[in-house]
Structures are given as structure tokens and as C-alpha cells.
Amino acid sequence: MKKYAYIGSLGFVGIITTEFGVIGILPQIAEHYGISIDKAGYLLSVFALVIAITGPFMTLLVSGFDRKKIMVTAISIFVLTGVVSFFSPPFWLLMLVRVLPAFLQPVYIATALAVAISKADKEHENELMGIVFSGVAFAMVTTVPFATWLASMWSWEYSFLVQAIVSIIALASIYFVLPPMPVKEKKSYGSQLKILTKPTFIVSTAMNLFMITAWFSTYSYFAEYLNKAKGMDNTMISYMMLVFGVIGLLSMKVAGKMLNKNVTKTTAFFLSGTILTPILLHFSGGNTFATILVIGIWGFLYSPSFLNASTYMISSVPGSLEFANSLATSFGNLGVTLGTTIGGWIIMTKGVAYNPWIGFVFGVLAFLMIGIRSLLELKTQSKMSK
Template sequence: MKKYAYIGCLGFIAVITTEFGVIGILPQIADHYNVSIDKAGLLLSVFALVIALTGPFMTLLASGFDRKKVMTIAVLLFLFTGIISVFSPPFWLLLLVRILPAFLQPVYIATALSVAVSKGDKDHENELMSIVFSGVAIAMVSTVPFATWVASQWSWEYSFVVQAIVSGIALLAICCFLPKMPVVERKSFRSELKILGQPIFIVSTAMNFFMIAAWFSTYSYFAEYLNKAKGMDNTMVSYMLFVFGIIGVIANRISGKMLGRNVTRTTVLFLSGTILIPLLLYFSGPHTIAVIFVIILWGFLYSPSFLNASTYMISAAPDSLQFANSLATSFGNMGITLGTTVGGWVIMTRGIQFTPWITLVFGLLAFAMVALRLYLERTKP
């Protein structure tokens, strides 16, 4: 039933709005707390680091509980974070309340995907998963740019009001329209952990890690990059995030259908953006029209990255969908942490205009992992 996939998608919108909603307001947060932009970037990188370090273990621990209760508690924690953040607490407390929901973010995603495919047939699994993952693109086209626009019109605290409202709506949808879903058969930890010894799965995990690091070394500082390197004001940045998201919604649906035909070719197609976009950003210079066209292509190639990464990893361990996806979320967020950290370091030492070249380097490493997996598959006994 697609209904479960759409409920999962709505919760995903809340999750992504909370995690990435700060991207458009990092400069304002840095000014308010009188901290550097790389320190403000901790609000994103530490969130991602907690997910990376705890995601698989939290998913295994939660795997035996009623899936509706798991999703409810996770989104409730995101709502709590939004409410506290509205009151502009001290920076250390703002960082702390953002860390708390990070423990349950991969649990929510893995559970929502499991729920989405639980009533569908095998042939439509990728399509149902793409509906859930479209929450990323929908958030990018609606709540994330809207929160950035609201912050540009009033103050950054209003961005968290938007995040809290979205989490509240998602919580109501889960409570009202999702039935109780107790786990009938729980897999043993040993049976799930065995995929960690499979070379093809390990290489697929490395590809995910480098691909996400590539995108986020620049995307984490999207607002700062467009402000400083391309001369756009905060209102224009919010419009660019809106355009970015519109294209992303389309890209996710296209990617979902393409993955059903060939996972590797689809992944390679969208991964090519990590090489192409840095070059286009460089050659577009300060020309606004050219930059807008690059952002459109950027949104198309970037937006399905989480869907592609998860599907690429799951294809290497099809019998461990929930655990494999939690690892995809975990290593993807580890990639966010690495990309954001390296990007921040480059900004402080070289300048914001150099961050796209970090994207290109990590992108080449991701391509190397794809090539290695193809080699392992061809030589596998």
C-alpha cells in the first residue's frame, strides 16, 4: 500500500527539515552567537556524527519494537528539538537539543522504509522506497527554503518554528493513520551483522561514504557559498533553495524508476554530478543566469543521492533491508560530517570559493569504489 510510503515520506520531511533546515541560516546563527561559520557548522556536522556512530546499533535495538511506536517517539523528539530551538538558547544548549533526535533519525528512516515495503510486492520495492525518500526533495523544495525565507524576513528563530510545525503535522499523521505494527519475526543480531564481512557490501558502503562527503563539502555551506562566491543575498539564496528542491522532487521520482531497471548505472549517472558541478561552478563565474542553470543541474544530480546510496548498499545485502539501510544512513551521515568538516577547514584556510574542488576529489574516490565493486562482482566465485 502506497499510503504507508506517503506517511513515511511525511515524517521524512520533518526529519530533513530539522537536519538540513540550518543550512540556509548558518550565517545568521554565526552572527547571533558571534562564532565562526565553521563552528556554526557543528550544528550540522555533530548531528550527522551522532547518526554515524550510533545509527546501526540504535536500529538493531529498536528492531523488536512496534514500528508505529518507534516512528512516533522519533518524530516526537524532532518536535521537541524544534520547540526548544525557537527560544534561541545558549549555543551549547542549541547544539545539545539538536544532538538528541540524531540518535533516532536512522531508526525512523529504516523503520519507515520497512513499513513502506511491508505491504508491497518485491517488484515495486524501489518505487515505494523512492516515495519515502522523496521526503528529502520535498523538504528541499518546500520547508527548507521556506524556513530560510522566513528567517531572512524576520529572524533565524522563526526557521525553527517552521521545523516544529512540520514535525507536529508528521506526528499527527503517524498517530492517526498508521496502524499498530508489531514485529512478528525478529532476526538475530548475528544474522544481521554477517553482512559486515562481505567485501562487496563493504565497498558499497565506502562508495556511499565518499559520495555523500563529496556533495556536502559544498552543499553544507550552500548559503555561504552563494553569498560570498556568487554575490547573492539571503532572499535570493532562499529562492535558489526552492529551485533546487523543485528539481529534486522530479529527480527522485526519475531515479526511483531508473533504479528498478539498473542500480549501478543509475548510481553512476547521478554520481557524475560530483565531477561535473564543481567544474560548472568554476566556469560560471559571477554570472547569475549561468549560476542558476548550474544550481538546477546540481539539484537534479544531488537530490537522489540518499536514495541511490541506500539502494546501492541494499542491493549488496538484499536480505537485510532494515539493517543495511541503517548502515547507509549511518555512513552517509559520516560522509556529511567529513564533508562539512573538510569544507569548513577549506573555508577558513583557503576561502569559500575552493569548496567545490573538495567535492570533485571525494567524487573521484566514490567512482573508484564503484569500479572496485564491479571488479569484485566479476571475479566472485
């Protein structure tokens, strides 16, 4: 039922605006608190690390609860975060309220996906999951650049106000439109944990980790990179985030349809951006028009990364959607943490212009994991045919 998918997507807009809304304002936050850019990056990396560590456990813990109540609770905490952050509290408190919603983010995503496909035919599942994940691209096209633009016009606190308002709208939609959705049959913990023993799932998890690390080594410092390496001001950067998001919205629709045909080829196609983007950014040099074109390609190939990672992992264990997706979210966010941390270290030691090449290295590792999984699947098929 598409209505449920769109409601899940709206909640995703609130979540992504909160998690990634700081990307465009990290330099301003660093300046306000008198800290280095890599320390400001903790607002992103620690958020992602909490998701990585607690995500699967939280999903297992609440797997028997009413799905509507889970979604309402999760988004309520995102509202609280936006409101408190707007008042520019001390940095330790800003960090604390950023961390709180991270505990329930993977729970929300896994639940929203389960709700979206709860009444769908098997052949339409990936398309509905694509609608839910389109909330990522929609946030990148609207709320994230708008929040960055507001921050460039007034002050960084207004970015958090946008986050709070978006989360309130999402909360109202879930509360008033979604019916109660109690879980009729709770799966045992043992049956869900069994997927951790499957080699194809383990390799798929590594692919997810390497792919997201590749993208976020540069994307986490999007504003810093465009400012220092490409000479753009805050207003121009907000426009670039808009271009990035508009293209991304289109690519989410394309990816959803492509995934219905072939999950592995689709994942590999979009992963190619981790190799292509650093090369194109290097050769675009100081040419603004060429850089804008590269940002469009970057946005197109990056935007479905979380959708591709989740679908790729779930395709190796199709019977365990919620738990597999929570692991996909956790390892994806571990990739965000790893990419942001390595990216911050490179900025402090070498300079931000080198960051895209970290993506190149981790992109190659991700391609290697796709190759290993394909070999494992061929082995399994040949054994079954004997």
C-alpha cells in the first residue's frame, strides 16, 4: 500500500534532516564553539556510531511492539533534539541531544520498511522500499539545503529549527494517518540471529560498510570541501546541496525500479560513483561549471546508497527483513562514522582536497566484496545442481 510507504518516507525526511542537516553548517558550529572542524564532525560521527552499536539490539528488543507506537516514539525524540539544539546549548549538551534519537533511528527505518511492504506483492516490495528511502533524497533536495541556506542568511541555529518543524509534521502524519499495527507473530531471537552465520550475508555487510565509508569520507565535509577545495561561499554551497538533492530525488526513483530487475548490477552501477567522482572532482579543478556538473553526477550515484546497501543485504537473507535491515542501518552508520573520522583526520593532516581519494580506496574494497559474494553464490548453485 503506497500510502504507508509515503508516511514512512515523511518520517525519513525528519530523520535525515536531523542526522545530515549539520553537514552544511559544521564550519559555522566549529567557529561558534571555538573547536576544530574534525571535532565538530563528532556531531555526525558519534550519532552514527551509536546507531552502529545499538541498532540491531534495539530492533530485536522492540520487535514485538505495535509498529505505530514505535514510529511515534522514535520521531518524538527527533522533535526534542531539534528544539533543544535550536537554543545553542553548551557543546556537550548539543552532543547529548544529538545522540538520544540515534538509539531509535534504525528501529524506525526497519519498522517503516516493514509497514510499507506489509500488504504488498513480492514483485513490488523493492519499489515500495524505494519510496520509503526516497525520504533521504527528498530531505537532500528540500530541508537539508534549505536549513543550510537559512544558516548562511542568519545563524546556524535556524538549521535545527527546520529539523524540529519537519519532525513535528512527520509525527502528526504518523499519529493521525497510520492505524494501530500490532505484531501478530513475533519471531524468536534465535531465528533472527541465524542470518549472522551466512557467509553471503557477512560479505554483503562488509560491502555496505565499505561503500558508505567511501561516500562519507567526503560527503560528511561537503561544505568544507566545496569551500576550501573549490572556493565556494556558504550561499553557493547551499545551492550545490540543492543540485545534489534534486538529482538524487530522480536517482532514487531510477534505483527503485532497477533493483526490481537486478539487485547486484544496480548496486554495482551506483557504487561506481565512488571510483568516478574523485577522478572527476580532480579534473574539474577550479572550473565552477565543471564542478556543478560533477556534483550532479555525484548526487545521482550517491543518493540511493542506503537503499542499495539495505536491499543488497536483505537479498542474501530474504526471510529476515527487519533484523537484516537494522544491521544494514547499523553497518551503514558505522561506515558514516569511519568515513567521517578518516575524513576529519585527512583534513587535519593533508587537507580536504585529498578526501575524495579515501572514497576511491574504499570503493575498490566494496567492489571486491560484491565479487566475493558472486563467487560464493556460484559455488552454492553448482553444489545444488549436482
